[in-house]
Amino acid sequence: MPGYEAWRAGKLEDAHWFFLERTIGHPDCADVWRGLGNVAWTYRNFVYALACFNIALRLEPWNPMCWGNLGLVRRDLGQPQAAIAAFRVALGLDPGYAPALNEWANVLFDIGQYEEALQLYDASLQIDSRRAVVYHNKGVCLRKLGRVSEAVHYFNNALALDPGYQYSLEERDRLLEKEVLVTDVEGW
Template structure:
């Protein structure tokens, strides 16, 4: 149900399942995902913490917790859990993406770029990762490479309007029309 974005229904079923078997594997992580999907990030954090208490080596739970903490502005805690997720699974794409986003907010664009390159190496068809890479390249003053990233994103998914908007902004800046 979470994959179908039927988060409220998923929450109901997961709460019932977790009540019947509180030690169920992954039940709390899935409940956290349902809460996260509803925008109830603080509740999701508490639920992910229970999941991690039950399964401390669950990379997905650490990544999801890191994502929720990030949204709540609890950056140091988010970073800790995102790094833990990557220590458990270096190819965890959600952890890579949210850590890259955190690096962008910290204006650490070289590190952001490295994380996004790892993500693209894992999933070369991730249009959002290509857009984010383009943004990092813009901040690093590498406009030509940024354009290639935006073009790649659009070739993967022509509906990604923010790739098109970023591409147009870079072209305008290169013409000297934007300061």
């Protein structure tokens, strides 16, 4: 769908107008409402995104992506328990829906449940090991736990999949720089 292509390419205005026009001709198409919600979410207009995702969910309550989108926006609205509930429904509909595991892990990370988050990142990677974002997120969690060498390993895995992943590059380089400084000070 051209709206999703525009959204993924960062052409948010084009995507917004594409989906908005489609709501007139196709008001019962969940993909259109999810697309409009994704654009709103990218703009950080979480209330509008929630409204769009709720319409998509009403149209396709069996679609794990709709539940995953609902969980994502609930997380960003500061509603971790509602987010977790949505991710559980998504996984109940499709136990192999790896994005829901990753996002659930992110919620656990946000509320300080780092060890539990690691388990869900691992489960997500077992289902789909080709998503750089999951390696990155696990690296951030490991860094938070002080497990620096493991964190660097996961940032490297993310970069192997997506060499331009700026966040992983910055995290890894920051950790490596700290390691060099610590080694220099200890060896002094």
